[in-house]
Amino acid sequence: MSRKPLFGAPGQPGPDVPVYVISVAAELTGLHPQTLRSYDRLGLVQPGRTGGGGRRYSWHDIELLREVAELTGAGIGLEGVRRILELENQVAALRMRVAELEGEVTAAEFALRQSLANAPRKNLPAVRAATAEGQSVTVWRRGRS
Numbered sequence: 001m002s003r004k005p006l007f008g009a010p011g012q013p014g015p016d017v018p019v020y021v022i023s024v025a026a027e028l029t030g031l032h033p034q035t036l037r038s039y040d041r042l043g044l045v046q047p048g049r050t051g052g053g054g055r056r057y058s059w060h061d062i063e064l065l066r067e068v069a070e071l072t073g074a075g076i077g078l079e080g081v082r083r084i085l086e087l088e089n090q091v092a093a094l095r096m097r098v099a100e101l102e103g104e105v106t107a108a109e110f111a112l113r114q115s116l117a118n119a120p121r122k123n124l125p126a127v128r129a130a131t132a133e134g135q136s137v138t139v140w141r142r143g144r145s
Helices: 022-029 033-042 059-073 078-118
Strands: 125-127 137-139
Touching: 022 033, 022 059, 033 059, 059 078
Parallel strands: none
Antiparallel strands: 125 137
16 A cells, blocks of 8 residues: 655655655656656756755656656657646646636626625616626616716
């Protein structure tokens, strides 16, 4: 039974802290140390460096190396692996942006409801039923054409 490290526990490094030397990273991933050096040169993984230039891998790096090994084991070339990893990073960034925008929309809807509840009775925005394109707002102004 495999046991995952408890990150964040006292005395335990976080998943992005580079602490594993290349021999330990090679053992944890099942890859040869020269393969890890090659992946570093190709830019597939960027381990941390010591003052003397030695590589130090984080748990995140270890997981990334395992993913690279899985993809290459499935017959995907290193350039294909690089592109897949790049696209996965883009998808993750876009998901985060969507979540941010959803939060902004929720806040704007809440602010609109609050302003409607507390607004004086003249020049109120009239909110029509939602359409396929979204909700539309019409501002009615008395005495203006």
